[in-house]
Amino acid sequence: MNAKLIIDIALSLLMARWKQTLVAAIGVTFSITMFITLLGFMNGLNDMLDALILNRTAHVRLFTEIKPKADQPVYEHPEFKDNHNILHSIRSGNSRESIYNSGAIIKTLQQDNRVIGIAPKLKAQVFFNEGNIDITGVIDGIDVEAEAALFFFNDYVVKGNAADIRNLANTIILGKGLAEKLLVDIGDVVQITTAQGESFRLKVAGYFQSGLQDLDKVQSYASIQTVQKLLGKPADYITDIQLKVRDINDAPAMAKEFATTFNIDSEDIQSANAQFETGSSVRSLISYAVGITLLIVAGFGIYNILNMMIYEKMDSIAIMKATGFSGKDVNRIFMVIALSIGFFGGLTGLVFGFIISSIIDQIPFNTAALPTIKTYPINYDAIYYVIGFSFSMFTTFLAGYFPARKASKVDPVIIIRGK
Amino acid sequence: MSNIILEARNISKVFTDPVQMNVLNDISFSVGKGEFVSVVGKSGCGKSTLLYILSTMDTDYQGELWIDDQKVTGQREQQLAAIRNEKIGFVFQFHYLLNEFTVLENITLPGRKLGKLSTQVLEDRAMKLLRTLGIEHLYNKKANRISGGEKQRVAIARALINEPQIIMGDEPTGNLDKKNSEIVFEIFQQLSQEFNQSLLIVTHDPEFAARTSRVIEMEDGKILRQ
Ligand SMILES: Nc1ncnc2c1ncn2[C@@H]1O[C@H](COP(=O)(O)OP(=O)(O)O)[C@@H](O)[C@H]1O
Ligand SMILES: [Mg+2]
Numbered sequence: 032m033n034a035k036l037i038i039d040i041a042l043s044l045l046m047a048r049w050k051q052t053l054v055a056a057i058g059v060t061f062s063i064t065m066f067i068t069l070l071g072f073m074n075g076l077n078d079m080l081d082a083l084i085l086n087r088t089a090h091v092r093l094f095t096e097i098k099p100k101a102d103q104p105v106y107e108h109p110e111f112k113d114n115h116n117i118l119h120s121i122r123s124g125n126s127r128e129s130i131y132n133s134g135a136i137i138k139t140l141q142q143d144n145r146v147i148g149i150a151p152k153l154k155a156q157v158f159f160n161e162g163n164i165d166i167t168g169v170i171d172g173i174d175v176e177a178e179a180a181l182f183f184f185n186d187y188v189v190k191g192n193a194a195d196i197r198n199l200a201n202t203i204i205l206g207k208g209l210a211e212k213l214l215v216d217i218g219d220v221v222q223i224t225t226a227q228g229e230s231f232r233l234k235v236a237g238y239f240q241s242g243l244q245d246l247d248k249v250q251s252y253a254s255i256q257t258v259q260k261l262l263g264k265p266a267d268y269i270t271d272i273q274l275k276v277r278d279i280n281d282a283p284a285m286a287k288e289f290a291t292t293f294n295i296d297s298e299d300i301q302s303a304n305a306q307f308e309t310g311s312s313v314r315s316l317i318s319y320a321v322g323i324t325l326l327i328v329a330g331f332g333i334y335n336i337l338n339m340m341i342y343e344k345m346d347s348i349a350i351m352k353a354t355g356f357s358g359k360d361v362n363r364i365f366m367v368i369a370l371s372i373g374f375f376g377g378l379t380g381l382v383f384g385f386i387i388s389s390i391i392d393q394i395p396f397n398t399a400a401l402p403t404i405k406t407y408p409i410n411y412d413a414i415y416y417v418i419g420f421s422f423s424m425f426t427t428f429l430a431g432y433f434p435a436r437k438a439s440k441v442d443p444v445i446i447i448r449g450k
Numbered sequence: 451m452s453n454i455i456l457e458a459r460n461i462s463k464v465f466t467d468p469v470q471m472n473v474l475n476d477i478s479f480s481v482g483k484g485e486f487v488s489v490v491g492k493s494g495c496g497k498s499t500l501l502y503i504l505s506t507m508d509t510d511y512q513g514e515l516w517i518d519d520q521k522v523t524g525q526r527e528q529q530l531a532a533i534r535n536e537k538i539g540f541v542f543q544f545h546y547l548l549n550e551f552t553v554l555e556n557i558t559l560p561g562r563k564l565g566k567l568s569t570q571v572l573e574d575r576a577m578k579l580l581r582t583l584g585i586e587h588l589y590n591k592k593a594n595r596i597s598g599g600e601k602q603r604v605a606i607a608r609a610l611i612n613e614p615q616i617i618m619g620d621e622p623t624g625n626l627d628k629k630n631s632e633i634v635f636e637i638f639q640q641l642s643q644e645f646n647q648s649l650l651i652v653t654h655d656p657e658f659a660a661r662t663s664r665v666i667e668m669e670d671g672k673i674l675r676q
Contacts, residue, residue, distance in 0.1 A: 045549040213496040330503065350546045355535020357528040432599060438673045444502045449540060 036450035037360060044347075048340055056376035058080060058329035059427065063380025063419050066322030070415040071277045071388040074320040077311040083242055087182045088300050089150070089273030090282040093289055095130055096122050096296040131266045136272060136293050145277050145285060150177035152271040153258045160222040160230075161213050167247045168209060172221075172258030172269075181275050184252075191217050191237020196254045201255075202236040207246035212237050225261050233257070266285035323422065330426040333372055337365060337434035341441075348438055349446035362439035369431020370424065377423030381416050452519060455615050455648045456504065459489030459648040461513035463499060463671075468483040473499050474511070475671040481650055486642040488659040489652045491668035497587040497652045499667075501620050504650065505540055518615050535564050539609025540576065541619040546605065547593035549591060553580070553604050554589040560609045572611065583637060606637060617641070619651040635661065 045052050114406055130136065133151065140146050153172035156365040159164040175197045178184040185193045188204060196202045203221065205213070215221055220232050234251065252447050253261075260266055276282055279300065286299035341348070348361055392409040457480040465471045473496045478539065479487040480629040488499050502508040502514065506522055509530070515522045518537055522530065534540070547556050561567060567575070580586045583603040588596055602622060602651050609617055617638075623631035635658055641647035642663070651662070659665045 033565060034566075036559075040559075043550045060580070086500065192600070346546060347548050347550070350548060351559075352531065353534065353540050353542075353546070353565050354532050355612075357531035359528060360531075360563070444508045447507075447544075447546070448502075 033080065035430070037363050038367055040351075041196035041371065044340065044344065044364070045368055045371065046061075048336075051336045051339070055329075055333045055372050056108055056379070058332040059373055059376030059423050060330045060383060061421050062325030062379050064383040065325050066318075066419045067073050067381060067384025067415055067424070068391070069318040070315070070409060070419075071409045072312045072324065072391060073384055074410035074412065074415070075187075077314055077409055078406060079408040081283055082106045083313060084301070084304055087187075087241070088304060089181075090279055090288045090300050091274040091289065092278045092298045092303075093136070093274070094131065094270060095271040095291065096300075097126060097128060099123050102340060106236070110231070117379060128270050130272060130389055132268065133269050134267050135389065136295075139293075140274065140289075145281060146274050147277050148177065148181040148275040150174055150181050150273045151255065151269045152273060153255050153262075153269045153304055154271065155258050155262055156226050157261070158224045159213055160224060165224070165442045166209070166212055168223075169287075170203065170251050170253050170254035170258055170261070173212070173252055174255060175234075178252075179400040183327050186333045187239055189239055189240045190294070193236075193237065195236035196257070199234070199236065201231070201257060202253065203233040204237045204239050204252045205235055206250040207238045208244055208248035209251060210235065212248065214287065223261070227263070229261070229263070231261055233312075246296045253335050266272040272372065274308065326422050326426045329423075330430040333430035334434060335425055338437075340368070341365065341434055345441060347447050348441045352420075352441065352443040358439035361441070362435045365438045366431050366436070369427045369435065373423045373427025376427075377420050380423065381420060384419065385411075453482050454480045455483050455485075455515075455518060456614065457516040458500075458504065459514040459516070461503060461511055461515065461626060462506075463496075463511040464501065472673050474503075477513070477671075477673055478577045479486055479676050481648055483648055484642065486638065486647040486649045486663045487651070487666060488657065488662040488664070489650065489666045489668060490654060491674075492636070495668045498620050501618055501650075501652050504526075505525040505538055505618050507512070514652060523568060523579055523628055530570045533626065535613055537615040539612070539614040539617040541605050541609050541617065543621040547601055547608075549592065549594040553585075553591050553593060553596065554590070554627055556593050557607045557611055558582060560608060561640075561655060564612050576607060576611060579610055580604075582640075583607055586612050599633065602630065602634055603637070604627060606634070610641075616648040617650060619649070619653075621654065624631040631658070639676070650664065 071361050086435065103116075103118060103121065105116050105118065115169045117131065117430045137149055137151065140149055151174055157168055158169055159168050173184070175193055179193065189207065191204065193204065196204055205215070205221070210216075213221055215235050217237060219235050221235060222230065222232055224230050239247065239250070241250070255269065256266075262268070274285075274390060276285055282299040283301055286297040289295065290297040302413060351361060352358070387413065391407050394407050396404060396407045398404070451618070458477050461474055461477040462472065463474040465473050477500060489500070491497055497507070503511050504643070505513070507515075510588050513523070517533060520533075522533060547553075548559070551559070555574060558569065558572040558577065561572040561575070562569060577586065577589060580589055583606065585600055587653075588600060593601070601655055602625075606617075606622075619638075623634050626634065628655070638649055638651065639661070642649055649662075651658075653659055664676070666676040
């Protein structure tokens with residue numbers, strides 16, 4: 032009963048001053064709109080840039096690193112094993128880059144239900160021969176289907192057909208930059224020389240564009256079988272096993288676990304791309320800072336309007352107090368005024384923020400670096416709407432708090448005597 | 451149950467700003483149920499100051515105030531507001547109405563605050579009061595769209611909505627012409643005679659005072675005669 036009365040009175044006071052109220056509400060609406068738009072857009076960009084890396088990076092990568100053995104023979108010699116030995120010019124004993132027993136490892140990983148995808152890979156350094164110039168490059172031997180499922184390989188093949196490198200023997204997909212350097216088109220033949228000095232001719236099946244230009248100038252793809260043939264290696268010869276795991280947060284632990292189980296080297300996505308988190312959080316921070324600044328400005332607007340209203344309504348406050356409204360009731364009336372400005376201004380802001388986000392989402396955004404993106408990216412995560420709305424309520428609460436307290440302290444005797 | 455509705459016991463008040471001044475000096479009197487009491491005295495003798503204390507709005511005084519056998523002095527702000535709401539109807543010299551509301555809403559507001567009756571019942575009661583006061587046709591007008599005499603009658607209706615124990619007025623006719631003053635006085639007299647309403651009205655109109663059942667005369671913050 033009392034609550035309804037207080038809300039009725041508050042709304043009547045609001046309506047009597049609807050122009051100022053509207054201005055105050057528009058201030059809140061504007062800041063919430065900006066806040067939602069900014070966060071949606073910034074995080075859309077974050078997601079896009081993260082995806083650029085995340086989509087094409089294995090959560091866990093297993094490989095064999097060429098490095099010296101940890102336990103050097105001197106430590107097994109009975110005479111020196113207890114000494115502190117200083118060794119110079121150690122050579123790597125292990126010249127084997129391929130993964131030992133890869134077939135068995137893949138079989139074991141397929142049984143592991145924390146692993147959602149496996150893509151084997153074989154890396155080979157080659158020279159592309161263009162007239163009398165040799166261009167250094169890399170050919171990744173891949174399983175096209177696995178690569179497409181795990182790393183969206185098909186999305187990045189901008190011309191030609193990715194499946195051709197599996198279906199047609201001796202075919203290759205070139206990075207766009209590399210193809211331009213070599214002046215070749217689909218159907219043309221490129222001449223390559225392996226590190227061992229063997230020459231091969233491969234037919235171009237398509238172009239590949241990753242979005243990272245430097246990568247596109249050296250990278251190319253062929254089937255695992257083709258690359259094994261180039262290197263003259265047997266059918267189980269691979270250099271990397273790439274894994275996608277169910278929960279990306281488990282990646283570091285799983286990388287460690289597999290390294291010991293399979294006696295192999297491993298790397299997880301978190302340690303490979305530590306700098307990415309930083310970029311994302313800085314962008315989010317900027318959006319929050321801008322949004323909060325706007326809200327503070329809007330908050331001062333509400334504060335001013337409420338203060339003005341209280342000066343105008345001194346008589347009304349005095350009458351209400353004289354007829355039995357307590358200071359607490361008066362306080363609540365002005366808090367309701369402030370919070371309803373925050374509520375309706377904020378709600379409208381959310382709607383406008385969503386509309387503007389949707390408009391930005393329609394604006395074409397074509398860049399050579401990002402072949403899969405056609406319009407500006409927007410993140411519509413509900414959490415930004417929740418945060419935006421909470422901010423608007425919180426700011427208006429603060430803006431209303433002091434004027435409302437002042438109103439509640441109005442002494443009716445002073446007002447009535449003053450007439 | 452005593453027969454006394456309001457009692458002032460040795461009430462004194464001092465203003466220290468701008469100079470020390472004993473505005474009220476040991477004021478003691480009581481108002482019985484159904485009495486129509488007027489308070490007279492020269493301008494500046496402390497009538498308004500006394501009435502603000504008696505109406506519980508001013509709490510800065512010495513002495514004790516009792517309303518309806520309940521000690522009011524020392525109560526908390528919220529309880530005082532509840533006492534004003536339920537037991538006291540106040541009519542000011544200047545017709546204080548809420549301009550954002552209609553006449554009917556102004557009258558029912560203290561009733562809605564009290565919360566004992568539904569808005570519908572309160573509106574019926576308010577309409578009856580307006581009819582008694584002869585301004586029924588104004589019920590749906592905004593409060594700032596009616597004349598001064600009409601406003602004062604609306605203020606009286608508002609003071610009556612919760613059927614208070616006592617009506618207090620601070621020169622309620624002071625700002626009205628002869629004809630409207632007469633109307634207001636007759637309303638008070640009718641309330642007193644027909645409904646046994648207790649009234650305590652400050653006035654500097656000797657004619658008004660002469661027609662009430664009891665006159666309290668004040669001078670320089672003291673009661674001369676009562
Ligand atoms: N807030 C105040 N501070 C100081 N003096 C005041 C204050 N209010 C009233 N007074 C003085 O107290 C005296 C009584 O005032 P008031 O009660 O309004 O008289 P009345 O209503 O009888 O004309 C006057 O002399 C007035 O100047
Ligand atoms: Mg006076």
